[in-house]
Amino acid sequence: MLGLNKKDATLLGVVAVLVIFAPFILNPFPADSAMAQFNAGYPDLMQRFVIFGIFAVGFNLLFGLTGYLSFGHAAFLGVGSYSAVWMFKLLSMNVIPAILLSMVIAGLFALLIGFISLRRTGIYFSILTLAFAEMSFRLAYSVLTPITNGETGLQLTLEDPRILGQTATESGGIPVTNLFGLEMRSTEVLNLGGWSFQFNNGYYMAGALLLVAFYISIRIFRSPFGMMLRAVKSNQQRMNYTGLNTKPYTLAAFVISGMYAGLAGGLMASMDPLAGAERMQWTASGEVVLMTILGGAGTLIGPVLGAGFIKYFENIFSKINEAVLHSWFHALPDGLENAIVWVFEHFVGSGWHLTLGLLFMLVVTFLPGGLVEGGQRLGRLFGRKKDAEEKTATQSTPAE
Amino acid sequence: MDAIILQILNGLDKGSAYALIALGLTLIFGTLGVVNFAHGALFMIGAFCAVSLNKLLNLSFETVDPTRTDFLGNPAKIKTPYVESWFGPEFGAALIDWSVPLAILFSIPIMIAIGFIMERGLIKHFYRRPHADQILVTFGLAIVLQELIKHYYGANPIQTPAPDAFRGSFDFGAILGFDPNTIIYPYWRMIYFAFAAVVIGGVFAFLQFTTFGMVVRAGMADRETVGLLGINIDKRFTIMFGLAAAVAGLAGVMYAPINSPNYHMGMDFLVLSFVVVVVGGMGSLPGAVAAGFLLGILESFASMNEIKSILPGIDQIIIYVAAIIILLTRPRGLLGRKGVMED
Amino acid sequence: MGILEVKNVGKRFGGLQALGDVNLSVAENSVHAIIGPNGAGKSTLLNCLVGKLIPDTGSVMFDGQSVLGRTPYEINQMGISRVFQTPEIFADLTVMENMMIPCFAKRDGAFKLNGIKSVESEAEIRDRAEAMMEDMNLAEKRHMHAASMSRGDKRRLEIAMCLAQEPRLLLLDEPTAGMARADTNNTIDLLKEIKQKRDITIVIIEHDMHVVFSLAERITVLAQGTPLVEDVPSKIKGHPKVREAYLGETAAA
Numbered sequence: 001m002l003g004l005n006k007k008d009a010t011l012l013g014v015v016a017v018l019v020i021f022a023p024f025i026l027n028p029f030p031a032d033s034a035m036a037q038f039n040a041g042y043p044d045l046m047q048r049f050v051i052f053g054i055f056a057v058g059f060n061l062l063f064g065l066t067g068y069l070s071f072g073h074a075a076f077l078g079v080g081s082y083s084a085v086w087m088f089k090l091l092s093m094n095v096i097p098a099i100l101l102s103m104v105i106a107g108l109f110a111l112l113i114g115f116i117s118l119r120r121t122g123i124y125f126s127i128l129t130l131a132f133a134e135m136s137f138r139l140a141y142s143v144l145t146p147i148t149n150g151e152t153g154l155q156l157t158l159e160d161p162r163i164l165g166q167t168a169t170e171s172g173g174i175p176v177t178n179l180f181g182l183e184m185r186s187t188e189v190l191n192l193g194g195w196s197f198q199f200n201n202g203y204y205m206a207g208a209l210l211l212v213a214f215y216i217s218i219r220i221f222r223s224p225f226g227m228m229l230r231a232v233k234s235n236q237q238r239m240n241y242t243g244l245n246t247k248p249y250t251l252a253a254f255v256i257s258g259m260y261a262g263l264a265g266g267l268m269a270s271m272d273p274l275a276g277a278e279r280m281q282w283t284a285s286g287e288v289v290l291m292t293i294l295g296g297a298g299t300l301i302g303p304v305l306g307a308g309f310i311k312y313f314e315n316i317f318s319k320i321n322e323a324v325l326h327s328w329f330h331a332l333p334d335g336l337e338n339a340i341v342w343v344f345e346h347f348v349g350s351g352w353h354l355t356l357g358l359l360f361m362l363v364v365t366f367l368p369g370g371l372v373e374g375g376q377r378l379g380r381l382f383g384r385k386k387d388a389e390e391k392t393a394t395q396s397t398p399a400e
Numbered sequence: 401m402d403a404i405i406l407q408i409l410n411g412l413d414k415g416s417a418y419a420l421i422a423l424g425l426t427l428i429f430g431t432l433g434v435v436n437f438a439h440g441a442l443f444m445i446g447a448f449c450a451v452s453l454n455k456l457l458n459l460s461f462e463t464v465d466p467t468r469t470d471f472l473g474n475p476a477k478i479k480t481p482y483v484e485s486w487f488g489p490e491f492g493a494a495l496i497d498w499s500v501p502l503a504i505l506f507s508i509p510i511m512i513a514i515g516f517i518m519e520r521g522l523i524k525h526f527y528r529r530p531h532a533d534q535i536l537v538t539f540g541l542a543i544v545l546q547e548l549i550k551h552y553y554g555a556n557p558i559q560t561p562a563p564d565a566f567r568g569s570f571d572f573g574a575i576l577g578f579d580p581n582t583i584i585y586p587y588w589r590m591i592y593f594a595f596a597a598v599v600i601g602g603v604f605a606f607l608q609f610t611t612f613g614m615v616v617r618a619g620m621a622d623r624e625t626v627g628l629l630g631i632n633i634d635k636r637f638t639i640m641f642g643l644a645a646a647v648a649g650l651a652g653v654m655y656a657p658i659n660s661p662n663y664h665m666g667m668d669f670l671v672l673s674f675v676v677v678v679v680g681g682m683g684s685l686p687g688a689v690a691a692g693f694l695l696g697i698l699e700s701f702a703s704m705n706e707i708k709s710i711l712p713g714i715d716q717i718i719i720y721v722a723a724i725i726i727l728l729t730r731p732r733g734l735l736g737r738k739g740v741m742e743d
Numbered sequence: 744m745g746i747l748e749v750k751n752v753g754k755r756f757g758g759l760q761a762l763g764d765v766n767l768s769v770a771e772n773s774v775h776a777i778i779g780p781n782g783a784g785k786s787t788l789l790n791c792l793v794g795k796l797i798p799d800t801g802s803v804m805f806d807g808q809s810v811l812g813r814t815p816y817e818i819n820q821m822g823i824s825r826v827f828q829t830p831e832i833f834a835d836l837t838v839m840e841n842m843m844i845p846c847f848a849k850r851d852g853a854f855k856l857n858g859i860k861s862v863e864s865e866a867e868i869r870d871r872a873e874a875m876m877e878d879m880n881l882a883e884k885r886h887m888h889a890a891s892m893s894r895g896d897k898r899r900l901e902i903a904m905c906l907a908q909e910p911r912l913l914l915l916d917e918p919t920a921g922m923a924r925a926d927t928n929n930t931i932d933l934l935k936e937i938k939q940k941r942d943i944t945i946v947i948i949e950h951d952m953h954v955v956f957s958l959a960e961r962i963t964v965l966a967q968g969t970p971l972v973e974d975v976p977s978k979i980k981g982h983p984k985v986r987e988a989y990l991g992e993t994a995a996a
Contacts, residue, residue, distance in 0.1 A: 003861060069532045116724060120731065123435045123531050124682070127674045128727070134671050135720040143713025224847055224865060225858035227836075231844050234833040241793065241831070242845050243819035243908065245853040252856055282667065286539060293536060346551060354547035360540030364533055365525065 008218050011301060015214055019207040022046055023197045030194030037319060040312050043187050043200030044271075048311045050203065050210040051267045056291040056303030057210075057217050058260020062253050063289070064298035065226060067233035069126045071285050072113070072133030076106040076258040078140065078280030080265025082147065085154045085275045092164040093175045095184065095205070099266040106262020107255050114254035118247060121236070133285055140277035153276030177270050179205055184270055202271045209267065210304075213260060218300055220256070229253050261288075283353075290356065294363050296372030305371050310356070317355060320348040402573060402582045407700045409572065413589040413658060415696020416596030417443075420651035421673040422680065422688035423603060424644035430620035430683045431640045434523055435531055437538040440670025441545040442645050445514065446652025447661035448549055449507035451558050454499040457483055498563045503653045508646055515645025519638045542667065550663040557660035562588040592654050599650055600689055603643070607685070616640060620683060675723045681736025691734055695719050744807075746771040746944050747792070747912060752801035753968075754787055761787040762798065763969040769912075769961075774938060774945045776955045779965035780989055785948045788965070789916055792946075793825050794818045805912065816853050824905035825914045829921075830897040832904065834890035838881055841889050841900055842872035845907040871907065879903040879933075895926040899933065906937065915947040919954050931957050956980070964988060 004012065018025065027041030040046070059073055080102035087098035117128040140148040148154055156174045160167055169175050177184045184202035191197075220226045231239055232246050239246050269275055278284070287310070295306025325341045325348065332340065347355040367374050421443055428436045460479040468476040484492030495502070522541065526534045561567070566587040573583035607613035615636060652661075659665065676695055680687030701707065703715035714721075726733060749767040753760070762784045769775045777785055790796040792803060794815040803810045810818050819825075833841050846868045851857065863869075876882040879899055884892065889900060898918060905913055918934075919927040931954055938945065938958075949955045955962060956976050963973045966988040972979065979985060 003859075003864075005861075005863065063532075067530075067532065069535060071535075116728065120727065123535065124678060124727075126435075126532075126535055127678055128724075130671055131675050131720045131723060135717045138716040139713060142716050219861070220858050222861045222863070223858045224843075224851075224860065224862055224868075225856060227840055227844065227862055228847070230836060231833050231840075234835040235831060237827075238831040238833060238904075240815040241819055241825050241827075242904065243816050243848040243853060244844075245814075245816050248854040248856075252858075282671065283543075286543070289536065289539075346548075351547065351551060354544060354551065357540045357543030357547060360543065361522070361537050364537040364540065365522075368533065 002215065004215075004218060004222075008222065008300070012211070012215055012218060015301070015304065016211055019050065019211060022049070022203075022207070023199055027195060027197055031196045032194060038316060040315065041198060043185075043198055043203050045311065045315055046200070046203045047206055047267075047271050049308050050206045051264050051271070052288070052291060052307035052311055053210050053304045054206075054213045054267070055261055055264035055288050056295065056307040057213055058257045058264070059288045060292050060297060060299075060303040061217060061220060061260065062257035063292055064303075065221070065229035065233065066250050066253050068118075068121070068250060068254070069289070070117075070129040070254070070257075071126050071282065071289070072129035072131075072136075073257070073261050073288055074282070074284035075113070075133040075136040075280045076110055076261035077265040077268070077284065078136065078275065078277065079109050080106045080262035081269045081275035081279055082140075082154055082265075083262070084266040084269035085156070085273055086147075088156060088162075088177060088269070088273050089160040090163065092162065093177050094164075095177050095179050095266075095270040098177075098270060099209075099263060102266030102269070103259045103262045106265065107259040110255045110258025110261075111251070114251050114258070118250050118254060130282060130285070133280060133282060137277055137280040137282075140280060148275070148277060151277070153274050155274045177202075177273055206267050206271070209263065213263065214300075214304065221300060225249070225252070286360075287356070290360050290363075292370075293368075294359065294370050296370030299370070299372045302370050302372045309371065313355075314352055317348050317352045318350075322349075324348075402576075402578045403704070405572070405576070406583045406585075407704060408697055409583070409585045409589075411697030411700035412593045412693065413696075414699060415693035416593050417651050417655055417669065417692075418673055418676045418696050419689045419692025420596055420599060421648055421669055422676040422692045423600060423685060424647045425673055425677050426680075426683060426685055426688040427603075427616075427640060427644045427647075429677070430685070431616055432519075432523065432527065432637050434526060435534050435538070436523070437535055437670065438518070438542040438545065439538075439644070439648055440666035440668070440673065441542045442511065442514070442648040442666070443652040443655075443669055444546065444549065444661065444663065444666030446507055446511060446649030447560075447656045447665065448553060448652075449510055449649065450500050450503040450560050450653045450656035451553065451661055453503040453506050454496070454560050457481065457496045457499050461485075500560060500562055500653065500657055503656075504650060507649050507653045511646040511649030512642040514649075515642035516638055518645070519641035523641065524634075524637075542670070546663050546666060553663065555663060557662040559660045560656040562591075562657035566591060588657050592658060595654050596651070599647060603647060604685070606643075612636065612639070672719055675719055677733075679723050679726050679733055681733030684733070684735040687733060687735030695722060698722060745769045746806055747946065748802075748804040749788075749792075750802045750804075752788070752791060752798045752803065754784075754791060754796060754798045761968055762791070763967070765801070765965075765968070765970060767963060767970065767973075769944060769946055771911075771944055772942050773960045774934075774947065774958050776947045776949055776959035776962045777965055778949060778952075778955055778962060779971075782967075783965040784968040785965055786916065787968075789825075789914060789948055792818075792914060793823060819908070819910075820848075820853060822911040823914065824908055824910035824912070826898075826901055826905055826916060826918055828917045830894070830901040832889045832897055832901050834888070836889060837885065838876070838887050838889055838892070838900060839872060839885040841904060842876055842881070842885075842907060843868050845904045846871045846875075849908045875903050875907045879906075895922065895929060898922075898926075898930060902933065902937070906941075906943075910943065912944045912946065915945065915949075917949055918947065919949070919951055927951065927954060930954075934958055 002009065023041050023046070026046065027039050029035040029039050055077060059070070063069055083102040083105040084098035087101045091097055113129065113132045117125055117132065120128060141150055158168050158174060166175060179201070182201050184205065187198050187200040189196055189198050228244065228249050232249055236246055265279070291306035291310050292303045293306070294309060295304065296302025322341060322345055325344050326337065329337045329340050345351065363370065421439060424442070425436060425439050428434055428439070458481055460481045462477045462479055464475045465478050466475050470476045481492060481496060483495050486492065487495065518541070522537065526537060569584040569586045570590060571580055571584050574580045576583065607617055619633060619636070676691045677688055679695065680689070680691030699715065699718055702718035708715060745768040747767070747769040749765055752762055752765040754762040765788060777788065779785055787796065791798045792810065794810060794813050794817070797811060805821055805823060808821065810821065810823075833844065843862065850868065873882065876885055879902070881896070881900060881903060884896065889897065892900065919930050922930065934945070935958065937943065947955070947958065959976055961973065962976055962979045964971045964979065964985050971984050971988055972982055974982070
């Protein structure tokens with residue numbers, strides 16, 4: 001199906017089902033129940049899931065396949081966001097040209113940075129990409145203010161010229177982003193019993209693009225090009241002595257991966273038309289690295305899982321505060337309650353970054369293969385017998 | 401002419417900080433073969449050692465002075481730092497005033513201990529892992545350290561003044577025969593530069609003249625052979641890491657009065673220090689120091705108004721531009737050697 | 744005129760003259776061995792042939808074209824393949840994938856952005872890889888990860904990968920170094936078989952005299968960066984200059 005083998009087609013199908021039914025799946029608790037705080041079926045959060053999913057899938061095409069660890073990928077995301085907002089300001093509120101432009105500009109930017117950074121490998125490469133991203137971040141804050149609007153961030157105003165469209169709506173407001181008239185922000189609410197499920201246009205458009213991005217990523221993984229990239233990771237020396245020029249291979253991977261980041265940035269701006277320099281900061285680059293590693297670098301589904309995992313817990317952890325913690329542990333003796341709350345307090349609310357850093361260390365140290373590897377280990381633990389069958393299955397799959 | 405001298409002087413203090421951090425990074429690269437993204441965090445922790453000592457010395461108790469009243473008519477409360485009541489008002493006040501230099505003594509054991517714990521507890525397990533894993537785990541550690549500091553000290557910069565005696569500036573111009581007040585340079589920055597020079601000199605002397613240093617230098621040139629000689633490198637690695645942590649920490653302690661410490665100063669300096677290391681040549685200690693000063697001075701020249709008016713924003717990115725040019729023309733950096741950290 | 748012509752090649756590393764004035768002519772479809780004591784410059788010479796090093800003086804011509812100034816992958820595309828002392832293979836990939844990569848390199852050249860077609864649909868490449876694995880007794884291991892193979896099999900795979908590119912010249916850098924006797928003999932048989940089956944020129948650098956005398960048609964003895972003698976094996980055995988070069992070194996040490 002679609003040029004995929006059975007296993008990959010199933011995987012794509014599973015992701016498609018998850019994306020389509022996410023408003024139900026992520027909303028298991030009735031709206032007025034105590035557990036409702038663990039729901040994640042809000043348009044805003046679901047949009048973040050799929051957009052960061054795209055970002056991580058793209059990052060994985062570079063890091064997972066070639067092993068080149070870029071620490072500057074957020075720069076491409078930021079460039080994508082700026083391009084999209086400019087498109088909204090100058091051309092039209094339709095998201096299609098905005099997204100196309102953000103991919104093109106991010107791709108060109110990646111071509112430039114990749115061309116220079118890929119002259120070196122290993123740590124040199126990581127440091128170079130980090131330096132480039134920091135440079136972009138600083139420029140966006142200072143000299144490039146006419147383009148980026150500095151610290152305030154680039155926003156739509158009531159004076160935007162907008163060639164194909166109106167400067168302001170009849171009621172005097174700023175027009176909203178849309179896909180041929182379909183407003184990105186509009187949400188249908190379906191109330192069923194105590195549950196309220198939300199279906200947002202923007203989410204479904206981003207979700208559709210995630211599926212396309214994921215599909216292309218599968219095709220690249222299974223193509224001769226993808227095999228060459230894995231060969232680059234495995235042994236560059238042998239590549240060279242097999243008559244292959246590694247540089248265009250890695251550069252192509254870098255640019256493709258930069259375009260994925262640009263797409264994610266463009267989508268972010270399409271959901272909420274503003275762009276700020278902080279999207280380009282090294283912490284943002286670090287976050288996508290973590291998503292990919294946490295899910296499982298070099299695996300197909302890993303980055304999507306990692307992005308969902310991190311964005312979900314970011315949302316939950318940020319909502320928890322001291323009062324919530326006390327309400328959880330109030331059954332315990334006072335001293336113990338205070339001690340536990342004191343410990344947990346470090347990790348929740350604004351302490352989410354601390355949790356993130358710790359998670360980073362734990363995953364790299366104990367689970368370098370990420371959640372996918374963890375799942376496989378668990379699977380092996382619970383099903384020795386099944387494992388034996390699987391072995392024969394995996395042994396025969398690559399040949400097909 | 402006076403403007404040029406002024407810019408060179410201005411570049412020295414930042415250059416000193418770059419050089420000290422880059423020196424530690426290079427020591428760790430060269431001996432342990434580890435890329436330490438948490439090195440900037442060590443610099444930051446050093447600066448917060450100064451902050452902590454300052455706060456500790458300022459701990460006060462309140463007494464009520466019945467003879468005086470505040471503007472509301474209540475009896476006035478007077479805060480007296482404990483140190484002043486213990487050691488007498490004069491000596492106590494002097495202690496508080498000199499808290500930053502005193503923090504040097506306070507920070508060395510702390511930094512060495514942190515270095516040991518980091519190496520034994522974490523870095524040790526990553527010697528045989530790929531560089532990417534080393535980068536990632538130390539990156540995670542850097543986030544953890546910086547968030548902990550943020551949790552306890554808040555997100556805002558904390559002013560940590562230098563001793564009174566060093567506030568104010570020195571008029572260099574007068575000495576060199578220029579008009580007075582054309583080249584003035586704060587005392588504390590002079591001290592920072594002198595201090596950095598002493599620390600750098602100390603590290604080089606240590607490596608040059610002790611047996612320990614000899615083994616370390618041999619290890620930097622050829623790790624495997626030193627291992628084959630049966631020398632216990634592991635222990636030396638730990639000590640080396642402690643030393644590098646102490647150097648970064650000291651750089652941070654003394655930097656506190658120049659730039660009020662905040663939780664993200666470590667990462668800001670780290671990125672630049674990595675660039676410095678790359679420019680100097682991975683694995684070359686003199687290269688790291690030279691490039692540190694060079695880039696510090698370059699940065700201060702780029703922030704001159706005359707230059708900024710021609711190339712706006714150049715001061716923000718000059719270091720990166722320099723790094724890119726050098727990497728394109730001399731891929732191994734200024735003083736890098738073949739075969740050191742090539743992959 | 745041989746297929747490989749090395750003329751007056753010299754290479755210095757700082758104060759060390761690694762290669763003095765090397766002249767070498769390798770006839771097409773012959774097996775030519777280069778031997779010499781440690782530090783004679785064998786590896787340096789080899790690196791000059793494949794583009795890893797650029798000699799200071801002299802010329803290296805392959806099939807009438809100069810290789811100097813070309814990168815390793817360009818030289819490889821000219822028809823020179825190299826086998827390393829420790830097998831250089833794609834350890835993380837399966838044997839099948841290892842075999843397909845040189846087949847792609849042969850068909851598509853140094854770079855092709857072939858990102859949409861699946862590897863599975865490349866029947867032509869698969870057939871060639873399969874045929875080569877069949878030929879080299881690797882077919883049963885096709886789904887094994889290359890890293891988990893025995894050393895002898897890794898060597899076999901590396902040679903198979905080189906041959907899959909149908910090179911005109913195969914360079915072997917101490918192919919039996921560190922091997923047990925049985926593995927060494929297997930490798931000798933393998934190389935003999937290869938030579939029998941196809942038109943290929945082989946240049947082999949070797950320490951093990953047993954290997955050299957079982958395979959080589961001509962032998963060049965290198966000492967201190969210059970060729971001492973070049974002759975057929977029977978004449979090299981017991982040649983006074985050769986003995987001097989080896990014994991002289993042992994005596995000095």
